Amino acid sequence: MTPERQTNARTRKYLDRQASILRVAVGILNQKGLRDMTLGEVADHFGLVPTGVAYYYRSKELLASACFHQAIEVHRELIRGAASGTTFADRLGALVRSYFDLLRRITLGEAPDFALFEDVRSLNDPVLEAAYVDMFREARALFDEGMAVTGDRAALNARVHLLIQQLVWSRYWLAKYDPQDYARAAERTLDILLHGLGAPGAGWAPTPLDMPQGSLSGEDGAREVFLRAATQLINEQGYRGASVERIAARLDLTKGSFYYHIDAKDDLIEVCYLRTVEVMRRAQFAAGQLDRTGRDRLASTLGHLLDHQIQGDAPLLRFLTASVPEAIKRKLQIGCERVSIHFGSMVSDGIADGSLRPVDAQIAAQMLMAASIAGAELTNWLPGPPDQRTSENFVRPLFSGLALHFGDA
Numbered sequence: 001m002t003p004e005r006q007t008n009a010r011t012r013k014y015l016d017r018q019a020s021i022l023r024v025a026v027g028i029l030n031q032k033g034l035r036d037m038t039l040g041e042v043a044d045h046f047g048l049v050p051t052g053v054a055y056y057y058r059s060k061e062l063l064a065s066a067c068f069h070q071a072i073e074v075h076r077e078l079i080r081g082a083a084s085g086t087t088f089a090d091r092l093g094a095l096v097r098s099y100f101d102l103l104r105r106i107t108l109g110e111a112p113d114f115a116l117f118e119d120v121r122s123l124n125d126p127v128l129e130a131a132y133v134d135m136f137r138e139a140r141a142l143f144d145e146g147m148a149v150t151g152d153r154a155a156l157n158a159r160v161h162l163l164i165q166q167l168v169w170s171r172y173w174l175a176k177y178d179p180q181d182y183a184r185a186a187e188r189t190l191d192i193l194l195h196g197l198g199a200p201g202a203g204w205a206p207t208p209l210d211m212p213q214g215s216l217s218g219e220d221g222a223r224e225v226f227l228r229a230a231t232q233l234i235n236e237q238g239y240r241g242a243s244v245e246r247i248a249a250r251l252d253l254t255k256g257s258f259y260y261h262i263d264a265k266d267d268l269i270e271v272c273y274l275r276t277v278e279v280m281r282r283a284q285f286a287a288g289q290l291d292r293t294g295r296d297r298l299a300s301t302l303g304h305l306l307d308h309q310i311q312g313d314a315p316l317l318r319f320l321t322a323s324v325p326e327a328i329k330r331k332l333q334i335g336c337e338r339v340s341i342h343f344g345s346m347v348s349d350g351i352a353d354g355s356l357r358p359v360d361a362q363i364a365a366q367m368l369m370a371a372s373i374a375g376a377e378l379t380n381w382l383p384g385p386p387d388q389r390t391s392e393n394f395v396r397p398l399f400s401g402l403a404l405h406f407g408d409a
Contacts, residue, residue, distance in 0.1 A: 169370035294350025
């Protein structure tokens with residue numbers, strides 16, 4: 001074998017092993033999160049010592065970053081594949097169908113998995129963040145022709161963020177479906193994204209919910225303030241980045257104050273999740289008391305949740321399922337399922353009274369869940385500070401469709 005062939009063979013072997021390490025790391029990262037992923041666990045899969053993996057990736061942070069870069073590239077390839085469509089409906093249809101088909105092939109073991117984006121912010125990697133922004137821009141280009149408000153960057157970015165989060169969230173709820181049903185789920189999801197939930201001809205006048213925030217006092221009030229700060233920090237930096245010191249410093253408190261409110265940091269994410277579920281349930285219940293249509297009740301619920309996240313009064317925790325200890329994961333799943341079921345019932349009510357189109361209520365409920373949680377990151381994509389239309393820009397497309405004029409809703 002010539003020296004050149006020997007070099008090529010070594011290069012291929014190196015790249016093949018590197019790709020194998022990446023596949024294993026993605027599985028561990030999605031199952032356990034960045035906090036509990038170790039080079040040693042990856043190495044064990046290959047019968048290596050940790051330094052054997054370190055030869056390819058010097059630290060678990062670099063390995064995790066490579067996993068996230070690969071996931072971003074997977075999304076960019078799907079977006080690029082959809083970009084050739086003649087109309088916005090063609091492009092959106094191609095993206096949704098190809099995304100759901102990829103998830104089907106991953107479920108069947110026919111395609112390698114990609115990393116969830118749950119812990120991206122924990123790495124504080126500017127290069128990684130720039131790659132995600134590039135992906136966002138490519139997704140935004142899909143809207144150019146079909147987007148009716150291209151001159152309004154805030155409205156356009158809100159719709160792009162909504163679309164991406166709907167795709168990302170589909171990984172969670174599609175796990176309950178048989179792979180053979182993924183194509184049908186894609187069509188029903190696409191129908192809602194294109195045409196919205198709302199029946200034609202309805203106006204846009206959601207009723208503000210009478211749910212004053214920050215009214216707790218004494219120990220309950222102090223605990224609520226603490227949990228809000230902890231939720232904001234976890235959303236910004238992930239569970240790994242939300243240290244006791246940082247949470248206490250944000251409120252100008254001592255570490256001792258942390259343990260007065262929470263027994264241990266491992267309990268923190270559970271408490272913040274339970275608080276998020278309770279905030280969502282209270283909004284649903286308050287909207288249910290309104291003497292309005294099913295559409296208006298849903299719009300009021302989502303508008304309330306988004307308004308208070310934007311204002312910082314009631315942030316909702318991004319769902320970091322990989323970071324949740326197994327001992328509490330089921331408890332949190334039950335809470336989330338109850339919120340989703342309630343959303344489904346609200347959709348059914350709207351279909352029954354004619355204010356919503358006939359849609360798949362189960363899928364609609366999951367899309368409403370995704371929108372509720374995604375509001376925590378909306379301000380990251382605003383070209384300026386939020387204003388009175390920020391909530392409408394994000395919520396209304398769920399009812400009118402992503403490519404419709406506001407006046408057509």
